Amino acid sequence: MKPTVALVGRPNVGKSTLFNRLTRSRDALVADQPGLTRDRHYGHGRVGAKPYLVVDTGGFEPIVDEGILFEMAKQTLQAVDEADVVVFLVDGRTGVTPQDKVIANRLRQSGRPVHLVVNKAEGLQSAMAGAEFHELALGEPVAISAAHGDGVRELMEIVLEGFPDKTEEESLRHPKFAVIGRPNVGKSTLVNAILGEDRVIAFDHPGTTRDSIYIDFEREGHTYTIIDTAGVRRRGKVNEAIEKFSVIKTMKAIEDANVAVLVLDAQLDISEQDATIAGFALEAGRALVVAVNKWDNLESEQKETVKREIARKLAFLDFAKFHFISAKEGRGIADLFKSIDEAYRAAMAKLATPKLTRVLKVAVERQAPPRSGAIRPKMRYAHQGGMNPPIIVVHGNALDAVPDSYTRYLEHTFRKVFKLQGTPLRVQYKTGDNPFDTEKDSRGGKSGKK
Template sequence: MKPTIALVGRPNVGKSTLFNRLTKSRDALVADMPGLTRDRHYGHGKIGGKPYLCVDTGGFEPVADDGILHEMARQTLQAIDEADAVIFIVDARVGLTPQDKLIANRLRQLDRPVRLAVNKAEGMSASVVTAEFFELALGEPWPISASHGEGVRGLLDDVLTGFEVEPEEQVQDHPKFAIIGRPNVGKSTLVNAILGEERVIAFDQPGTTRDSIHIDFERNEQAYTIIDTAGVRKRGKVNEAIEKFSVVKTMQAIEDANVVVLVLDARQDVAEQDAHIAGFALEAGRAMVVAVNKWEGLDEYRRDQVKRDIARKLGFLDFARFHFISALEGQGVGDLFASINAAYKAAMAKLPTPRLTRALQLAVEKQQPPRVGLVRPKMKYAHQGGMNPPVVVIHGTALEGVPDSYWRYLEHSFLKMFKLQGTPLRVQFKKGDNPYDAKPGEFKPDRKGAMRGEKKPVKTTARKPAKKAG
């Protein structure tokens, strides 16, 4: 098993910068503002053939007894309990603080190795910058620069000393789903209900989650990765610079996921922003499951009203399965996994060319494409051009004038014929140029209309997803 390394320290000492350095990623948000990271954030790393798991934590406020700082401290303490080793990060520019002493007192009580990293030490004398930190009694301080990488390799080699190198397990493909929605609809509560523990901070305050948190877990011997994301507000209401970063991370999480779980609040009407968020996921081609949260305690009239509102404003999500749940009480949460698995299977489905061509022929026999001028588009055969979402490439002639209505007809036909539940599907057209349309002298066509000794030119046409109203 990979050793787990927890990064702890006061706010704004460079924990997230070091996390990105150790994982060779940009997964953790970094800005010159304290309190940016609030939840545990996991990432994989490897150095000198030794793999490890790194945990970024929020700013540690050991004396906080209520509010968001108290919740952040609880998350940090849980990360420390899970870790095999701890890197305690202090700020060389600020120097030793009373809060550093409180954290050190807590860490000295651990039965696991602790390394003291003096960050932001670039351009400074190592002996001078580390002198005052010997007072913490955590061994010899390591002067490093997380932003420049100075001293990080030596620190990590020291932390991993004593851990045996085990052969890495072969990575298996598994569903990766993102929880998305407006702020304060219960996304983090749903994540905690799925995991069966208070894994992320759930607080009655919009915008509690700011980063996208990736969590690996197993359910019924099936591996999953769940991504908790920050709530996406209307563009005009995104004022904080950090919240703008959070929106970007949410968009990246949608791109990174195989399946998206859109969370709605049954206590509120479906808002324009709900449709916009769903549109982001649809344009990315992601499979989708819709969870209508806070369903408990609603009377029949309100429930019927919510269902009518959803059908009217989110009708373009007719391919997705809808679940009415209570994340707080755990009602209906387990039923989400059947839909997530079905959506993932559909998004990653392999569609054989003979079956696709036969499905195309059946669709055309049932309803032919409308004429374009004097000619009717002729569709010859189809093959798969990609997955997540499934892409069907249709070859033929005179395909440039196929209207959007027939395009949608073909998409729905393929979804129905292959029983693909929970995923959108894309149709692309490829047509060959008519060799007789070329200028005289450019080439001489043979009797089949193809250029002798040359490959027939091909054009590709793909319809962009229609912009959804609402």
């Protein structure tokens, strides 16, 4: 499972800037104004072979006891409790403040590994930038500049030093699938229906499951792990900090699974939150099966309306199979499980290089990639670059110019030929020689670029 790194510190020390640097995104709002981040942001990062989840928390004001700052402090403490390691950010320009001392004391009590990081250290010698922060007694300070990227990679190598590299063997032991979705859509009821017994508490109250529960079981002689996750509520409906951070556990469960089973409530509108949760799984590259629950209570006309809504709002899940079930009555569970098996096999499929290259050449002959100015991208061969999800690496020239629409065409072609139902598939490009240079053909001569 990916380690979770929580970024903690008082307001305006640069946590969101560091978050954006680590995730290579602009997902967190950044401005020179304290307290801009009032809720958590979460994203994916990687240093070498070590992937991780990173959580950007709101500014930590541990001495307040009411209002929005108090709520932010509760969220931060919950993030620390759920994280594997904490990065405590301080401001190298401002120096040690009374708030920093209080936060340091709280973090020592948490029992989590803490790395003290001195931000805004550009132009300063590392030893000088961190000198006065030794009084916080949290080990050797690490000086960085989140805005400029100075020292950030070295910092994360230190932070992740004790965590193992991700290996394919870990995910090949046996299938793991996570049951995900909004609260009160019937996730725990579905888990019980699959297991055939009441292994998970399930009753009609949103948010019953606050932690992810891993259950090993056997079905037809094969071993599986099912993960029942906490429901992810819409931000405006969440009051307790412990539920605000249930999304972290859901993301970790998705990362640890091979297949995600997205549960929808047929009696409720397909919401933005449903699409967001599906997006978590898609971003993680996980195979996906959709279970539309509570189907038995709908009239025929209502069923058609629900299907149209799903087709419109979840069109980006066209690779996944949809099942209309009743978890409470146990209807549709057998077919759902067949799709889980199928999605797992597709996610872990091994694709031979010669066949991949043949499929690529046929696809290009049928529809060549469009020109970019005077240059047409040239695709030479393909090989598999990874599993869960399947990654196909295409080699050639001028591939930086391939548009997204053509990439989707290749993804559709590979999925259809190799029967990869239920899993996202990613096509990556690796460009060789400069397309403006002449290049040797297979006979040793030279051929100009067409």
